[in-house]
Amino acid sequence: MSQDSPSQQISPSPSPQPTPPKGMSVPVVLIASCFVLAFMGWAMRLGYPGAVLGLGALAGCIAVFRKKDSKHRSAAVIGAIASVFVFIGAIGNGNESSRKAAAMAASIEDARQKAEASRAHEEDMSERIAALATSSPPQEAVDLCNSFGDLRDIPEKSRARCGEAYLAKGRELLASAKAGDAVPLLERASSLAPGNADVATTLSSARELQGKEDFKTQGPEVSAKLARALAHAKAKEWEEAESELNAADATLKRFDGLEVAKSKEWNTLAGQAAQQRKRIQPKLEKLQLQREAQKLMVEMRGEKPVNSPWDGSVPEVELYLKKVMNDPDSYEHVSSSAPVARDAFWIVKSSFRGKNAFGGKILNTRYFFIQQGQVVRVAEE
Known part of the structure; x- marks a missing residue:
């Protein structure tokens, strides 16, 4: 009789455990964060419309937070904080944009008003200049023309009349032997009418007369400078002598091209200056060479050695x-x-x-x- 083998007890196989849901990967989180930050920046740059978007986002976050059994309250809190930042930043940018726009508008308006005032002044002066009779005193027209300031600001339609006024006033002053006052007016007339031979002739005459008047006072000054230069040369003060000669030459040069420069007095002074310069020039060159040699020696010596503070050694x-x-x-x-x-x-x-x-x-x-x-x-x- 066969003996039955004991039955083997089979343990039930374990049931498979459910796989927990995987969270978002790090790259996805970083990319999402970048998009959120970019959106926040864009919304803040919008100004007041961005503030409206921020308020809308804040309201949505509050609604999510207050929802029962909400699983996204942490995200809602973070979103609410971000929305507040967007709102504040957008309001600030909106205020700044408004201020800039207002300042620009004020600047444009100010420039427009100044341009209108300038045009009105120009029209008024032009009409007043045109209304002046030819027999009117030239000073009246000169004052009106001077009110424009720079010659380039005188309107084209008034340039000829202003040129005539400057010429007439210049002649009047020239007749009164006031060449110094006449020359600037005649120069303005010449600038307004560069091809006018009458203006050029009158200006040349005024400059000649002014040159003669100036030489009466500046001629003795040149003589005094030459005397001082000679005294410095005798004292072997070569640089001081050169300085006086340079000043004398500069004064004489102002009369180049005028009849005064052909006079005996002018040529005498110019000759004395040239003679003194010829006498001191070798001394000046020698002094220059000495200075260059001294400079070279200083460079060759180098820095000065220093004695030791302890024992005086070098x-x-x-x-x-x-x-x-x-x-x-x-x-x-x-x-x-x-x-x-x-x-x-x-x-x-x-x-x-x-x-x-x-x-x-x-x-x-x-x-x-x-x-x-x-x-x-x-x-x-």
């Missing part, structure tokens, strides 16, 4: 001696003078002790010539 000298001494360790500084500039060198007199070739310690005094921070020559006392 580092350049000490470094040199320790390189050339028989026993550098035996160097002992005694005294050093302050560096003195001479030609292309800094010269230092220094006394020191050191062992000689026989081992004896002796006292030495030498003159050290230094250039560019190095001893280049040594001389005995």
